[in-house]
Amino acid sequence: MPLPRISLQALDAFERVARSGSVQTTAAEMKLSISSVSHHIARLEDQLGVVLFDRSSRPFALTREGHQALQHLSKGLLHIRRATNETAISGLLTTRSLRIGIVEEFESTVTPELAAFLTKQMPQATLSICNILSHQAADLLQKGEVDLAVVSDAGSANSELASVPLLRDPYVFAMPEGLRVAPADLLADAEVLPFLRFNQGHLIGKHIEAHLARNNVELPNRFVFDSVQSIMAIIASGAGWSIITPLGFMRAQRFAANVRLYPVPMSAFSRDITLLSRGDFDSPTRQALAGLLRQIMNREVVGPACKAYPWLTSQLTLKE
Template identity: 60%
Template sequence: MSLPRLSLQVLDAFEQVARLGSMKRAAEAMGLSISSVSHHVARLEEALGVTLIDRSARPFALTPEGREAFRHLSAGLQHLRRATSETVVGGLLGARSLRVGIVEDFESGVAPELAVTLARRMPRAALSIRTILSHEAVGLLARGALDIAVAAEAADLPPDLPVAPLVRDPFVLAMPREVETTPEDLLRGRPALPFLRFNRDHLIGRQIEAQLTRNRIAPPDRYAFDSAHSIMAVIAGGAGWSILTPLGCLRASRYAAQVRLHRLPLAAFSRRISLLARPDFDPPVAEAIAMLLRQAIGRLVVAPVLADHPWLAPDFTILGPDGNPG
């Protein structure tokens, strides 16, 4: 069977529509008009001779053929994107060393995959990958202890610091599954379940406290922890509730069965995880590594979280180089 002659943009358009569940969102992610995305999907359907999207459903849904096509095309495009990124990295990383810092949210899946890729592409270079805290990133880069850092962005980043956005990580409310109450009542102190804070020395702790202050919410200051893992363990034990992010919840997935996540009954807010680089670091190399990270985070982090909590879309999403959902 001969392959249909289709552009990669046609395949990408269908994958984006299938993944995002909307022509409009796909158009925004690709920087195209809705009519262009619709035209690309129609071209793919014509070339394959099948209907991929049931447009009569509200919201529209993939047909059985569409689900099968999405599975195969998504895997193929993922390999192509990764090959492209790795080729760029391989061609540009002529340095004798690379020092990378990554927040602990990624230490179990994303960091090891990045380490394998870079080690394969830099066989003669010294490679260092270490776990850092987000509030340490700028100082470590400024002192020359790191070349690049993957961390949550602070509001006061130096203006000359190169930034490549990776993922938007929204804040959610987490409570024990066995507790019968609403997020609104928890914020009002009913029942009197302790609020589990992040330490204020941490960037995430300061971000949450600022939002609580803006909303004139002041839970008793009894518990403070350094990690989402510890907070999730206490919530799973029924001893408190907290505000954290999907990344933190995924890292403590062993407790997920005992924890319920909810939208915050406040104005939505989130943190942005980005790749930060030294001002003198090669921009093409930084963006190539960012591309590898986006792919790994999308596959290993965003996809499994959205499978369990589809209501988090589109807030929990990969970001393109321009900071928009990509």
């Protein structure tokens, strides 16, 4: 039988709604109206001859047929996105030199994959990838020491810099596996288990402290660390708890089996991962690299984290 003429945008909308359970969230991600997303979903259901979502639930839940369709269509979309990104990158990277700065959180996940791919695509070029701190990015870019920078929360960056959003990385509670204490109890009683802080010299430490203050939470200032790996090691030993992000959790996988993540028992908050460059940097190359980074982040971070913790599906999301 002939294949139905299904648009890629409809498939993209279906996958996004399946992931978030929300037409409104998908519309914002795709920069479409809510009615346009709803039309895409309805049209896809009509073409496939099945109902994909149970619309009586909030968030939307996939039907049995929806689960089957997602399993197959997502694989096809993954290959289409990968082919599109790889074709764009191979055609754009004719430059003789490319210097990229990336925050350390990606050193064990995204950075190695990016390095391997670009080295293959740029065999005659000079390529440099280095670890940087987010607050260093604007200065490094303006001085010409890097061409692009992958950072967290670029909201305070120089307005002359161009930015492309990549990932929404939510803050979560990290507790010892098997701890018989509710997350909210850790906020109410500081004696239950010590709180492990990030150094406030880092943006992540500043964000967490600011959010605790907004929620009128005061915790003893006893243990302070620069590294999420140190924090994860202590949590895994059962000697403390912390507020981290899924990105940090995925970076320290050697400790993951003895650490459990939970939603924060107060107002949710997150940070954004962004690609920055100077305003005069080639825009198509910047956009193509952003697409490649999203693809790698989805494979190395978002997919594994959401598989381990399905409740992260609507929170740990790629940004367009």
